[in-house]
Amino acid sequence: MPxxxxxxxxxxxxLILRTLVLEPMHGWGIALRIQQVSQEVFQIGQGSLYPxxxxxEYKGWIRADWKASENNRKAKYYSxxxxxxxxxxxxxxxxxxxxxxxxxxxxxx
Amino acid sequence: xxxxxxxxxxxxxxxxxxxxxxxEVRFHLEQQIEANLRSGMSMEEAQRQAAIAFxxxxxxxxxxxxIRPGYWLESLLQDIRYAIRSFWRNPTFSLTVxxxxxxxxxxxxxxxxxxxxxxxxxxxxxxxxxxxSVGLIAPIEPEEFMLGxxxxxxxxxxKPFESMTSEIGAEPCDLTEHNPARLDCARVEGxxxxxxxxxxxxxRNFTANEDGPNGPRTALISYGLWLSRxxxxxxxxxxxxxxxxxxxxxxxxxxxxFEMPRLQSADILLAQRLDVAAQRHADPGHPMWAFARxxxxxxxxxxxxxxxxxxxxxxxxxxxxxxxxVHLQVRSLRDRQVHDVRLAAWMLFGLVLAVLLxxxxxxxxxxxxxxxxxxKEIAVRLALGVGRMRLVRQALTESLVLSxxxxxxxxLLARILLRIFVAMAPDGLPxxxxxxxxxxxxxxxLAISILYAVLFGLLSGIRKVGLEALTGRTRTALRxxxxxxxxxxxQIAVCMVxxxxxxxxxxxxxNLDKQSLGMNAENIVTASIALGQSSYPTPESQMAFFQRLExxxxxGPGIAAFAISDSLPPGGYHRDQVYASxxxxxxxxxxxxxxxxxxxxxxxxxxxxxxQIPIVQGQGFTDEEVRSNDRVxxxxxxxxxxxxxxxxxxxxxxxxxxxxxxxxxxxYTVAGVAADVKNGGLAEGDEPEYYQLRREQAQDWDRSAxxxxxxxxxxxxxxxxxxxxxASLDPTVPVDVKTLSEKVGKLADRPRFEMLLVGFFALxxxxxxxxxxxxxxxxxxxxxxxxxxxxxxxxxxxxxxxxLVMVNALRLIVPGVLLGMxxxxxxxxxxSSLLFNISAQDPITFAGVTGLLILIxxxxxxxxxxxxxxxxxxxxLRHD
Numbered sequence: 001m002p003x004x005x006x007x008x009x010x011x012x013x014x015l016i017l018r019t020l021v022l023e024p025m026h027g028w029g030i031a032l033r034i035q036q037v038s039q040e041v042f043q044i045g046q047g048s049l050y051p052x053x054x055x056x057e058y059k060g061w062i063r064a065d066w067k068a069s070e071n072n073r074k075a076k077y078y079s080x081x082x083x084x085x086x087x088x089x090x091x092x093x094x095x096x097x098x099x100x101x102x103x104x105x106x107x108x109x
Numbered sequence: 110x111x112x113x114x115x116x117x118x119x120x121x122x123x124x125x126x127x128x129x130x131x132x133e134v135r136f137h138l139e140q141q142i143e144a145n146l147r148s149g150m151s152m153e154e155a156q157r158q159a160a161i162a163f164x165x166x167x168x169x170x171x172x173x174x175x176i177r178p179g180y181w182l183e184s185l186l187q188d189i190r191y192a193i194r195s196f197w198r199n200p201t202f203s204l205t206v207x208x209x210x211x212x213x214x215x216x217x218x219x220x221x222x223x224x225x226x227x228x229x230x231x232x233x234x235x236x237x238x239x240x241x242s243v244g245l246i247a248p249i250e251p252e253e254f255m256l257g258x259x260x261x262x263x264x265x266x267x268k269p270f271e272s273m274t275s276e277i278g279a280e281p282c283d284l285t286e287h288n289p290a291r292l293d294c295a296r297v298e299g300x301x302x303x304x305x306x307x308x309x310x311x312x313r314n315f316t317a318n319e320d321g322p323n324g325p326r327t328a329l330i331s332y333g334l335w336l337s338r339x340x341x342x343x344x345x346x347x348x349x350x351x352x353x354x355x356x357x358x359x360x361x362x363x364x365x366x367f368e369m370p371r372l373q374s375a376d377i378l379l380a381q382r383l384d385v386a387a388q389r390h391a392d393p394g395h396p397m398w399a400f401a402r403x404x405x406x407x408x409x410x411x412x413x414x415x416x417x418x419x420x421x422x423x424x425x426x427x428x429x430x431x432x433x434x435v436h437l438q439v440r441s442l443r444d445r446q447v448h449d450v451r452l453a454a455w456m457l458f459g460l461v462l463a464v465l466l467x468x469x470x471x472x473x474x475x476x477x478x479x480x481x482x483x484x485k486e487i488a489v490r491l492a493l494g495v496g497r498m499r500l501v502r503q504a505l506t507e508s509l510v511l512s513x514x515x516x517x518x519x520x521l522l523a524r525i526l527l528r529i530f531v532a533m534a535p536d537g538l539p540x541x542x543x544x545x546x547x548x549x550x551x552x553x554x555l556a557i558s559i560l561y562a563v564l565f566g567l568l569s570g571i572r573k574v575g576l577e578a579l580t581g582r583t584r585t586a587l588r589x590x591x592x593x594x595x596x597x598x599x600q601i602a603v604c605m606v607x608x609x610x611x612x613x614x615x616x617x618x619x620n621l622d623k624q625s626l627g628m629n630a631e632n633i634v635t636a637s638i639a640l641g642q643s644s645y646p647t648p649e650s651q652m653a654f655f656q657r658l659e660x661x662x663x664x665g666p667g668i669a670a671f672a673i674s675d676s677l678p679p680g681g682y683h684r685d686q687v688y689a690s691x692x693x694x695x696x697x698x699x700x701x702x703x704x705x706x707x708x709x710x711x712x713x714x715x716x717x718x719x720x721q722i723p724i725v726q727g728q729g730f731t732d733e734e735v736r737s738n739d740r741v742x743x744x745x746x747x748x749x750x751x752x753x754x755x756x757x758x759x760x761x762x763x764x765x766x767x768x769x770x771x772x773x774x775x776x777y778t779v780a781g782v783a784a785d786v787k788n789g790g791l792a793e794g795d796e797p798e799y800y801q802l803r804r805e806q807a808q809d810w811d812r813s814a815x816x817x818x819x820x821x822x823x824x825x826x827x828x829x830x831x832x833x834x835x836a837s838l839d840p841t842v843p844v845d846v847k848t849l850s851e852k853v854g855k856l857a858d859r860p861r862f863e864m865l866l867v868g869f870f871a872l873x874x875x876x877x878x879x880x881x882x883x884x885x886x887x888x889x890x891x892x893x894x895x896x897x898x899x900x901x902x903x904x905x906x907x908x909x910x911x912x913l914v915m916v917n918a919l920r921l922i923v924p925g926v927l928l929g930m931x932x933x934x935x936x937x938x939x940x941s942s943l944l945f946n947i948s949a950q951d952p953i954t955f956a957g958v959t960g961l962l963i964l965i966x967x968x969x970x971x972x973x974x975x976x977x978x979x980x981x982x983x984x985x986l987r988h989d
Contacts, residue, residue, distance in 0.1 A: 026136065026137075026140075027133060027136075027137050028136070028137045028141060031137075032144075045164050046137065046141070046162050046163045046164065047164030047165060047166065047168060047169040048164065048169070048172070050130070050133065050134065050137075050169050050172075050173055051172035051173050051176055054173050054176055054177070055176050057116075057120075058116060058117055058120055058176065058177070058178055059116065060115075060116035069136075071143075073136060073139070074132070074136070075133075075136050076129075076132075076133050076136070
């Protein structure tokens with residue numbers, strides 16, 4: 001099994017935004033989802049998720065509300081704002097550009 | 110962008126409680142534990158795995174806090190709180206730093222305010238950098254002047270100037286209307302204001318016709334007069350006023366900041382109305398002062414060279430004896446205004462620089478000592494995981510708080526100092542009374558304190574503290590100790606320079622104050638009177654006024670002697686002429702050179718008795734001579750010795766105005782010789798002098814005179830009485846009553862100012878240097894407590910310990926004093942022009958200052974020294 005790749009700087013933001021497109025989610029859910037969807041490639045340091053979430057919140061890309069969770073506990077749910085949605089498009093586009101550029105280099109290599 | 114800012118602002122204001130993060134983290138962990146339990150782990154294992162997956166809870170919490178908007182403010186406040194707490198714990202340190210900074214910033218700011226006004230202020234003229242003062246200088250008048258016989262020739266033929274203008278001086282004049290007033294009237298050429306680049310606020314400038322001898326009389330009035338007398342009424346333009354009895358039309362008002370180029374006070378500007386055609390042929394012509402505007406790109410030196418041929422022309426007009434001693438002068442107007450103030454201003458600047466050096470050295474050394482004593486604390490904080498950036502920031506915050514406190518205290522001190530300077534300053538220093546602490550200067554002070562802050566903050570923040578400092582046994586402080594020792598040596602050296610300068614000026618002032626004036630100024634009240642031109646138009650009426658006044662005053666209460674003169678020793682205005690114009694009958698006049706200046710006064714017989722000037726030969730003036738037609742003079746001893754070496758001067762005949770027409774140069778008979786009296790100011794050399802008798806003849810009198818009354822009553826009682834007597838004769842005549850001691854004291858104002866200023870800085874420097882020395886020695890003692898204890902344990906006596914400390918202090922004091930002495934000897938030459946009757950390298954002064962400095966420095970070490978001697982060896986050895 002390959003070693004889990006270290007999260008690139010800035011990739012975490014993209015992953016969080018992408019995860020939140022579907023529905024509002026709390027921190028643990030986001031961590032779980034990223035892990036599952038990436039088939040355990042991204043092992044998020046769960047502790048470092050929260051500073052990232054707060055940073056995005058301060059930027060106004062996501063919003064947080066306290067709501068009751070599925071097991072009826074009070075949890076903080078993050079959801080994408082309008083700016084966040086726009087930002088996600090920008091991030092995806094720049095990621096694509098980066099990925100195709102890297103792919104190009106690898107093929108040529 | 111805006112949205113992001115607003116979001117940040119919302120969080121910044123609303124904040125976010127720490128509990129919120131905790132709740133979120135707790136929820137996360139609980140979810141994880143539940144998930145783990147579901148996958149079949151035991152409770153213990155589930156908790157363990159959840160914690161591992163999450164990583165450090167504390168770290169997350171800290172990271173969340175750090176990315177909050179407003180975190181910087183929070184940590185800044187925390188830093189400030191911490192700084193204030195730590196200053197509070199160590200008040201001596203903080204107070205010393207704040208006071209030292211306040212002294213440094215305060216004196217710098219105050220002096221900068223003063224120097225700025227004197228050296229760097231902008232003159233109130235258009236494009237003032239191109240204005241120059243042009244003229245001739247001669248031994249009798251070292252400040253450039255012009256003569257009508259040359260001026261117009263120069264004005265017509267000069268090349269380097271755009272325009273050239275002149276004024277013929279400012280004199281008292283009377284506004285003879287209802288509510289009469291004594292004012293100052295300056296007389297200027299028609300193109301005066303345009304050349305200076307000044308335009309009237311309302312009205313217009315003189316026309317060429319108005320400047321002619323037969324033109325209509327017109328005047329511009331000063332803004333001050335417009336305000337005080339006409340309440341800024343614009344209809345004053347076109348109004349008729351009476352100046353010295355002549356109807357004059359007001360044609361304009363001068364700008365508020367207008368000043369005459371030679372800084373005379375002037376309420377009214379009159380056209381000088383000289384007859385130009387007559388002046389061109391006059392010899393020497395009307396005395397005047399010329400100013401010019403340089404053409405763009407021409408320097409004063411180039412202008413001077415270009416004026417060479419015209420100067421040659423003027424030299425040919427001058428009498429032969431003068432030619433070698435007359436020179437051409439072209440210098441910027443600013444130079445003319447500040448020339449003799451410049452030395453004082455630079456001296457001030459130097460003083461402040463010296464004090465600033467001491468301040469910097471002191472602060473640095475204090476901060477180093479504090480840094481060394483806090484090494485352990487810093488090591489503990491590093492070990493607890495505080496980031497180094499945070500430590501540097503903390504150190505910066507601490508010094509910023511300190512230096513801002515110092516800066517604010519400094520600004521307050523500057524205000525006080527400035528007020529003291531202005532109160533102390535003699536009249537001769539122009540603009541000082543207008544000195545203000547302006548915004549630029551305030552910023553300057555704040556910039557200095559912030560610079561200090563950054564410097565010291567970095568100094569104490571950047572220092573590498575190893576973890577071994579935790580043991581408290583490091584010697585990393587040693588390196589700083591060496592730096593501190595040099596700083597103290599430098600402080601003592603600078604202090605030595607300041608003290609030497611202060612002591613030299615103090616002794617010079619002492620000499621000045623205690624010198625013999627050649628007369629007795631005690632109990633002399635003087636009254637200066639200048640009669641109005643219109644009320645007393647003829648010498649006869651002027652003589653009649655003064656004679657009536659004499660009759661009323663002479664036998665008044667307590668008047669022991671009464672005399673009238675035209676001027677008073679030892680300084681200020683007096684008539685003078687060149688020695689070459691005196692000629693002993695039967696002998697040729699001096700053939701070459703001018704022979705220097707001779708002072709003269711016209712006095713009534715009791716002059717010598719009133720001022721107690723001994724008559725050493727002959728009998729002086731008698732009352733018979735007052736009523737006769739005889740022309741008699743009394744010579745000063747030095748003049749008699751020069752005119753009649755080895756002869757008896759009594760009865761000799763003398764001409765006083767050699768070269769003038771025969772009827773203007775009558776023969777005088779020498780009636781006596783008086784002892785020499787100081788007559789060239791307090792510090793300057795004395796000139797030979799002669800006294801003419803003031804007889805009961807109109808030709809011997811003019812508008813102004815000074816009355817001299819020797820009184821047996823306190824002067825305070827005599828002064829109002831004199832005023833009332835003058836007023837009973839003519840209430841419109843202004844009279845200036847002062848005791849002669851006051852007048853003499855005023856002459857000493859300037860040296861007193863210089864002495865007090867240097868003295869103030871010397872004492873400040875001494876105080877700071879003592880603080881610095883005390884700090885270093887106490888630190889030395891604290892650092893070596895253990896060693897001292899050990900020495901005492903093996904038998905060293907208290908005297909031995911005291912000696913140890915003192916020797917250590919002397920190792921700083923002696924090199925400092927030696928260095929300072931060398932510096933002071935080199936620098937004191939700069940002071941020599943301010944010194945009176947004392948050499949700039951006076952050995953007694955230097956020895957005294959050295960002794961004083963060493964004594965005070967040793968006293969400063971006595972306190973830490975004796976506390977070292979009281980060290981209890983048992984406790985000291987247990988000290989880790």
